Amino acid sequence: MLASDFFELPASLSIFQSHFSADVPPWEWLKQIAPALQACSAPRPHFAPPPGVIVEGLAWIDPSVRFVGAATLIGPVWIGANTEVRPGAYVRGNVIVGEGAVLGNSCEFKNCLLLDRVQVPHFSYVGDSVLGNAAHLGAGVICSNLRLDQKQITLQAQGTLHRTGLRKFGAILGDQAEVGCNAVLQPGAVLGRRALVMPLTAFAGYLAPATIAYHRNKVATLPRRD
Helix, strand or coil: CCHHHCCCCCHHHHHHHHHCCCCCCHHHHHHHHHHHHHHCCCCCCCCCCCCCEEEECCEEECCCCEECCCEEEECCEEECCCCEECCCCEEECCEEECCCCEEEECCEEEEEEECCCCEEEECCEEEEEEECCCCEECCCCEECCECCCCCCEEEEECCEEEEEEECECCEEECCCCEECCCCEECCCEEECCCCEECCCCEECCEECCCEEECHHHCEEECCCCC
């Protein structure tokens, strides 16, 4: 199970290429978010926060980023071109966002990597997670990132038990994966490319590419695209 099975780092984030290897398990990318930002030597674009937008710490914010209303950004944070930040968005450190993304109203982001065109439009929590290109979370989706017993998060997938070495691990979403409204992704949930989790589902474990998870983790296969 490698990062390349789930997503590819887009050209918009090529400055971080050395930190995000395609040949490691995808959760290893979580461990590299903070070091990638700490090592970033790119000049910071001139950015004058609009009224109601609070920015603290190191922030690389492309001039084309659109702020719709009040928001709070605590660095280090990188936000790529043509991204939209909606009212009440709370970015609280070690967040990298590619181009054309949506950071939605009343959503919280912490130690996460959002690749190009990720959409998290309403009332979600995304912590210790990687969302692949064009991944989408419906309203109210929660990426739960800590077990109730606070033990290390493990993943049973494809007949193998993976020990992640992480106590905090939200979710991995492959490119174009989607999660329906008010679903909860349990700590360490991993979704393949084009995998779908239906609304109101509490999903745990691994979901293969192009499959659908229903209530109680019932799984079906998506039809092929022409």
